[in-house]
Amino acid sequence: MKKTLSPRKAYAETLIELARNNRKIVALVSDTKSRIGDFDKIFPDRFFNIGIAEQNMIGVAAGFAISGKLPFVSAMSTFLSMRCFEQVRTDIAYPNLNVKFVGSEGGVSYGDLASTHHSLEDIALYRTIPNMTIFVPADAVETIKATKSAAEHIGPVYIRITTLKKEPLIYENDSYNFKIGKAITLREGNDISIIATGRMVFKALLASKELLGEGINVRVINMHTIKPIDKEVLIKAAKETSRIVTIEEHNIIGGLGSAVAEVVGEEFPVPIKRLGFRDVFLIPGSSDEIFDYYGLTKEKIAETIKKFLRK
Numbered sequence: 001m002k003k004t005l006s007p008r009k010a011y012a013e014t015l016i017e018l019a020r021n022n023r024k025i026v027a028l029v030s031d032t033k034s035r036i037g038d039f040d041k042i043f044p045d046r047f048f049n050i051g052i053a054e055q056n057m058i059g060v061a062a063g064f065a066i067s068g069k070l071p072f073v074s075a076m077s078t079f080l081s082m083r084c085f086e087q088v089r090t091d092i093a094y095p096n097l098n099v100k101f102v103g104s105e106g107g108v109s110y111g112d113l114a115s116t117h118h119s120l121e122d123i124a125l126y127r128t129i130p131n132m133t134i135f136v137p138a139d140a141v142e143t144i145k146a147t148k149s150a151a152e153h154i155g156p157v158y159i160r161i162t163t164l165k166k167e168p169l170i171y172e173n174d175s176y177n178f179k180i181g182k183a184i185t186l187r188e189g190n191d192i193s194i195i196a197t198g199r200m201v202f203k204a205l206l207a208s209k210e211l212l213g214e215g216i217n218v219r220v221i222n223m224h225t226i227k228p229i230d231k232e233v234l235i236k237a238a239k240e241t242s243r244i245v246t247i248e249e250h251n252i253i254g255g256l257g258s259a260v261a262e263v264v265g266e267e268f269p270v271p272i273k274r275l276g277f278r279d280v281f282l283i284p285g286s287s288d289e290i291f292d293y294y295g296l297t298k299e300k301i302a303e304t305i306k307k308f309l310r311k
Contacts, residue, residue, distance in 0.1 A: 005166035008104050010140035011159070012037030014147040015072055019043055022151070024070040028061055030054045035074040035104050054079050058087035065097040070151065076110075077103025077160055081122035092156050093131045100150045101158045106136075106198065107249030108291075109163040114284040119160075120277055124254025126158045127227050133157045133180060134226040136256075138201035141171040142224055145178035153180060160198065168202050170222070183230040189217035192309060193237035193244045197223045197256045200247040203291075206298035211305060218305070229259050231267065238268040245273045245305055247296070252276040273308045275301060 016039055019025040026046045027039050033049060040047040050057040054075055061071040073080070080103045081088075092099045103122055110117040126132050133153060135146040143161055150157040176184070186201070187208055196204035201222045208218035219241055221233060237244060244264060246257040257274030264272060277294055291297055295304060 005140055005169060006163075007137065007140045007143040007161040007167060008035060008163060009037065010143040011035070011074075011102060011104075011147055011161055012039065014144045015039060016042060018148065018151050019046065022070065024068065025151070026064055026069050026071050028057050028064075028071055028073045030057055030075040030079070035102070036072075054084050055087050058084050058091055061099045062091040062095075062097055065092070065099050070098060070100070072100045072102060074102045074104065076117070076119070077106045077122045078117055078119035081119065081125045081158075085125050088126075088156070089129050093129045096131045096155055098154055099156050101156070102147075103158065103160045105163050106160040107162065108282065108287050109165070111282075111285050111287045111290045115281045118282055120249075120251045120282070121254070122158075122160060123226055123248075123250050123256065124258070127254060127259065129156075131155055132227060135159045135180075135224060136198040136226055137161060137224055138196075138198060138222050139167055139170045141169060141174050142178065142222075144174055146224065149178060149180055162199055167199055170201055170205070178224070181225050181228040181230055183233045184222045184224065185219065185233065186222055187218065187220040189219040190241055191217045192305060193219040193221060193241040194247060194305075195221045195223050195234070195237070195244060195256065195260050196247040197226065198249050200249055200296070203296065203298050203301060204247050207301040207305065210298060210302040214306075216306070216309070223256060223260075226256060226259055229263060231263050234260060234263045235267050238264050238270045241270075243271045243273070243308060245275060245308065247301065248274075248276040249296075250276050251279055253279055271308075271311070273304070275304060 137143040248256040252274040
């Protein structure tokens with residue numbers, strides 16, 4: 001497969017590759033087919049555009065799953081989570097059907113379209129649903145891994161990816177071992193741990209590099225699976241470093257930060273600082289403008305960590 005810097009393209013190419021080898025795979029979209037590339041042209045009999053009717057799409061996916069098919073449901077993450085919560089919970093997760101949800105434009109990917117298109121609650125919502133597995137890949141390579149793992153896993157899965165925009169690669173190739181519920185330590189350090197997810201992983205690495213120049217050794221952990229979360233790596237980080245910082249492109253309530261705090265608070269309490277969006281409706285603007293305004297640039301992350309260490 002041709003590697004791409006775009007997580008959304010990586011997902012589309014991987015879905016097509018999987019469908020070539022598995023005739024049970026069907027693709028469902030709402031309104032636009034752009035999220036799954038040329039799937040409709042290659043497999044016209046396995047492509048279904050349900051239109052702007054996301055809740056109905058979940059019911060259709062349930063029917064396919066009951067019939068022995070493997071549905072991949074692709075839509076904007078803000079609508080696939082908030083608009084479809086009841087249907088996902090009751091029609092899919094309750095009977096534990098084998099349906100895969102792929103929410104694109106996660107976080108503030110559509111920042112200039114304002115709060116209706118900001119997806120800052122999706123992880124929190126999906127985390128509360130029993131039987132649900134949640135992936136938030138850090139780059140295009142990890143998106144490929146997550147998509148393949150979702151196809152192999154039996155049960156509902158939610159994958160949150162970003163836009164068609166090209167994003168920096170964390171991984172140069174797909175030779176590393178992606179395992180559900182097992183985080184990846186990208187950089188060792190014993191002064192403080194950063195637990196990041198999605199495209200915040202790249203910012204965490206940049207911030208840790210800046211801090212290393214000031215003599216602060218930061219452990220950087222990519223938490224690609226939010227549920228089930230890797231308790232072992234969190235407890236290890238709590239024991240071996242003085243403090244933990246979480247970074248996410250999400251409301252700090254209910255997402256990665258909450259999941260980490262729940263584990264650490266119960267198993268080995270240490271001070272935790274949650275970075276993300278602090279329970280507000282955001283200003284509209286580009287992703288970079290929003291990150292800067294709310295303190296999620298590498299410089300501001302590094303400065304926040306230094307202040308946190310001084311407390």
